[in-house]
Every structure is written in structure tokens, then in C-alpha cells.
Amino acid sequence: MQIATHQYADTTVVAPAGRIDHLSAAAFESALTPLLAEAAARKGALVLDFSGVDYISSVGLRVLMIAARQMRAAQARLSVAALQSVVAEIFSISRFDKVLVVCPALEAALAQSSDAALAAWRARQA
Amino acid sequence: MKGVRFWGTRGSLPVALTAQGLHGKLRDVLRAARGQALDSDADIERFLDGLPFALAGTYGGHSSCVQIDTGGSDYVLCDMGSGLRTFGQAAMAQRAGKPQTFHIFMSHLHWDHIMGLPFFVPAFIPGNRVFIYGSHAELEMALRRQQDPPSFPVNFDTIFEGRVQCVHLEPGVPHEVAGLRVTTMLQRHAGDSYGYRFEAGGKVLVYSTDSEHPLADPAHTERFVQFFRDADLVIFDAMYSLADAISVKADWGHSSNMVGVELCQLAGARQLCMTHHEPVFDDAAIDALLAETRRLEEITRSGAPLQVSAAYDGLEIAL
Numbered sequence: 001m002q003i004a005t006h007q008y009a010d011t012t013v014v015a016p017a018g019r020i021d022h023l024s025a026a027a028f029e030s031a032l033t034p035l036l037a038e039a040a041a042r043k044g045a046l047v048l049d050f051s052g053v054d055y056i057s058s059v060g061l062r063v064l065m066i067a068a069r070q071m072r073a074a075q076a077r078l079s080v081a082a083l084q085s086v087v088a089e090i091f092s093i094s095r096f097d098k099v100l101v102v103c104p105a106l107e108a109a110l111a112q113s114s115d116a117a118l119a120a121w122r123a124r125q126a
Numbered sequence: 127m128k129g130v131r132f133w134g135t136r137g138s139l140p141v142a143l144t145a146q147g148l149h150g151k152l153r154d155v156l157r158a159a160r161g162q163a164l165d166s167d168a169d170i171e172r173f174l175d176g177l178p179f180a181l182a183g184t185y186g187g188h189s190s191c192v193q194i195d196t197g198g199s200d201y202v203l204c205d206m207g208s209g210l211r212t213f214g215q216a217a218m219a220q221r222a223g224k225p226q227t228f229h230i231f232m233s234h235l236h237w238d239h240i241m242g243l244p245f246f247v248p249a250f251i252p253g254n255r256v257f258i259y260g261s262h263a264e265l266e267m268a269l270r271r272q273q274d275p276p277s278f279p280v281n282f283d284t285i286f287e288g289r290v291q292c293v294h295l296e297p298g299v300p301h302e303v304a305g306l307r308v309t310t311m312l313q314r315h316a317g318d319s320y321g322y323r324f325e326a327g328g329k330v331l332v333y334s335t336d337s338e339h340p341l342a343d344p345a346h347t348e349r350f351v352q353f354f355r356d357a358d359l360v361i362f363d364a365m366y367s368l369a370d371a372i373s374v375k376a377d378w379g380h381s382s383n384m385v386g387v388e389l390c391q392l393a394g395a396r397q398l399c400m401t402h403h404e405p406v407f408d409d410a411a412i413d414a415l416l417a418e419t420r421r422l423e424e425i426t427r428s429g430a431p432l433q434v435s436a437a438y439d440g441l442e443i444a445l
Contacts, residue, residue, distance in 0.1 A: 022347065022392075055426070058368055058384050062341040065372055086425050093418045094384050095369035 009116035017052035020060030040074035051082035081109035134188030134209020137402035141187035180409035186439025210242025232260035234319035235268035313337035315379035354393035364400035
């Protein structure tokens with residue numbers, strides 16, 4: 001599984017790509033674990049940019065549930081952004097849209113995270 | 127194996143449609159009837175047939191009881207929830223005066239799955255025989271205990287006079303009962319529960335209720351995929367949403383519609399029937415759950431379509 005990471009001020013953006021299912025969820029969880037630990041330790045924010053994710057199964061959603069719990073316990077912030085339409089439907093049917101912070105686009109998630117993160121992202125886009 | 131009929135489909139506790147719930151249905155039906163031609167009885171039937179099930183019908187409220195039509199003369203059932211009472215009345219009406227044999231397979235011994243036995247009238251009738259099968263060592267003790275004072279007015283021996291006999295099934299070992307090849311498998315639930323795989327005449331039926339699925343354990347998933355393999359019908363506990371099942375209701379021993387779809391897809395099953403409905407769900411909520419689950423199956427399908435249904439008291443499914 002391909003996972004790209006970017007740092008925008010106090011916010012880490014993690015961008016997995018492809019399917020997060022019973023074959024790839026363990027790799028996704030392994031890649032995410034140190035990034036979550038780092039963001040949690042500094043009480044920062046982590047945004048999961050899901051624009052490249054075209055499917056997520058129950059096993060993948062479990063990874064997100066654990067991540068959200070860990071970040072909440074550390075008073076850090078986690079959000080998921082830019083869901084493809086199929087993944088958005090899966091979030092809705094599984095009710096994960098009720099238990100996670102879901103933003104329509106990465107820009108909206110960064111705006112919610114901090115002004116500095118949004119400014120850093122915009123500077124990178126320019 | 128010809129098919130199944132559901133006599134009880136509610137999880138944890140029986141429920142009933144309330145006066146307020148009925149009033150709401152009548153109001154919505156009358157609204158839908160505005161401007162419709164309803165002059166003849168045929169017009170009315172046509173109009174009712176076009177309404178959502180949640181308006182024109184009800185999922186019912188009896189706790190778990192499913193009848194398997196084997197095509198043979200003996201009756202075969204899974205679980206003895208409150209739906210067993212209505213099944214018993216129907217069986218009495220069907221073959222009154224003739225000795226009858228009943229084979230009942232128990233998923234587990236929680237109250238909602240055994241509460242029908244003290245009200246199972248065929249077991250009161252001399253000449254009838256009732257065999258209750260299960261993999262719990264405490265099977266007979268649990269059934270006797272619910273009829274001990276002060277919980278019930280008539281004890282087990284007085285009411286059944288030896289007509290009810292418990293039979294232990296070794297998990298994982300195929301048994302032949304009433305023309306069915308029956309295999310049980312341990313499931314995750316407080317006090318344990320067991321799933322059943324029934325095979326006969328080239329048909330496969332799986333009954334898997336009160337079963338929680340730990341998603342982080344691939345070996346567990348694989349065990350269930352093999353147990354569901356190529357089933358014509360999987361009757362599955364879909365009590366909670368996935369988010370609830372793995373957060374606030376983790377370790378409550380139940381599963382979700384999403385895990386049901388995934389396991390059936392991985393196993394190549396042909397039909398998923400969701401049961402053990404959450405008691406707080408009204409008919410509209412179960413209708414919505416069914417529509418969402420069908421949509422989930424559609425957007426995640428990679429092979430042959432999986433037919434999805436939601437059980438209701440009285441539903442019959444042909445195999």
C-alpha cells in the first residue's frame with residue numbers, strides 16, 4: 001500500500017492510496033502507528049487525506065476507530081478528508097460518519113486544524 | 127432442504143408494535159392514499175402492495191425462532207425464543223391428533239433464545255417427542271432452571287413428563303439429524319454461542335446469530351468464511367451498525383450488516399438474511415437498514431450478486 005505523508009505546520013497529512021481491506025489493513029495500521037504516536041505526543045493534528053482511497057472494509061475502519069480513540073485520549077485531533085463517493089457511502093452505512101470528523105476536502109480539514117497548517121498548505125500549492 | 131420460515135426475528139427482548147406506532151403507520155398510509163382510486167378490493171390490494179413494507183406490514187417482535195423445512199415429516203427449528211409459541215400453535219393446527227417429533231438446535235442459552243419452551247404446547251401432548259440439541263454442557267440445566275420456582279409456576283418434569291430430551295453436539299463434528307448433516311462452530315458471545323451449518327440435498331443453510339467478529343483476527347475471519355462457504359442462505363446477526371459494534375457496543379456479542387455482507391462475499395454465499403434486530407428499531411429503521419445493506423452489497427460487489435433480505439416474523443425463504 002502506498003502512503004504519502006506531508007507536514008503542514010502543526011498538522012501531519014497522511015495520504016494512503018488504493019484499497020484498505022483485509023489484505024492491506026495491517027500494512028496501513030503499521031504505517032499509521034508511528035505517525036499517530038508522534039502527533040499524539042505533541043497534541044497536534046493528523047489528517048487522513050482519503051482522496052486516493054477507493055475502498056475501505058470493516059477491518060480498515062477498525063484501524064480508524066483505534067486511531068480516533070488514541071488521538072482523543074491524547075487530546076490530539078484526527079480527521080478524514082476528501083472521501084471518494086463509494087467510500088463516503090461506506091462511512092455513512094457503517095455510521096463512521098457519526099463517530100469520526102469527516103471533511104469534504106483536504107483544505108477544509110486543514111482549515112479546521114489550524115490557520116498555520118492552512119497557510120502552509122496554500123503556500124505549497126502556489 | 128426446501129426452505130426456512132421465521133417465527134421470531136428480534137434480538138435480546140421481544141417487542142410489540144405500540145398504539146402510537148400503529149397510528150403513525152395509518153396516518154402515512156392514508157396520506158399515500160390521497161388521490162388514489164380505491165373503489166374495489168383489488169384496487170386496495172394493489173395500492174397496499176405498492177407501499178413500503180414498513181408501512182403496509184411489520185417486522186414483528188418475537189425473539190429468535192426459525193423453522194427449517196426439510197421436506198420430511200419431523201419439524202426442525204433453530205432456537206426457542208418467544209416465536210416458538212406461535213410456531214407451536216401452527217404445528218398443532220397442522221397435524222392435530224397425530225404424534226409429532228421436533229428437533230430444535232440451540233445457538234446458546236440466553237433468555238431470549240430459551241423463553242419459548244415453557245409455552246411450547248406440543249411438548250405438553252403425550253405421544254409427541256422434542257429433541258433439543260446444543261453444544262453447551264449446561265443445556266439441560268439452563269432449560270430446567272428457567273422453570274424452577276419462583277421463575278415459573280410449573281417445573282420442567284411436571285409439564286413435559288419426559289417428552290423433552292437434550293442431546294449434546296460435539297462442535298466441529300458433523301451429525302446426522304432428521305436427514306440433515308449438521309455441524310456446529312463456536313462463536314464469540316458471552317457464555318459462548320454456536321453457529322450451525324446444515325447441509326442436505328445439495329443445499330447449504332447457515333444459522334449464525336449472537337456472534338461477534340473481532341476484526342483484527344484474520345484466523346477468526348477465515349474460520350467463518352469456511353463455515354459460510356458456498357451457502358445458499360446465511361441467517362446472520364446484524365444487530366448493530368459497524369461503528370457501534372466496535373466501539374460503544376464492543377464485547378456485547380453481536381455483529382453488523384457490514385460484516386455480514388463482507389463474510390458472505392468472501393465465502394461466495396448466495397443470500398444473506400439479517401436477523402436478531404435491535405429491539406429499539408421500528409419498522410422504518412429496519413427498512414432503512416435493509417436498503418443501506420443492499421446498497422453496500424452493490425457498491426462492494428466483485429463477483430456474483432449477494433441477495434440481501436431482512437427477516438420478519440412470518441417470512442419464508444425457499445432454498
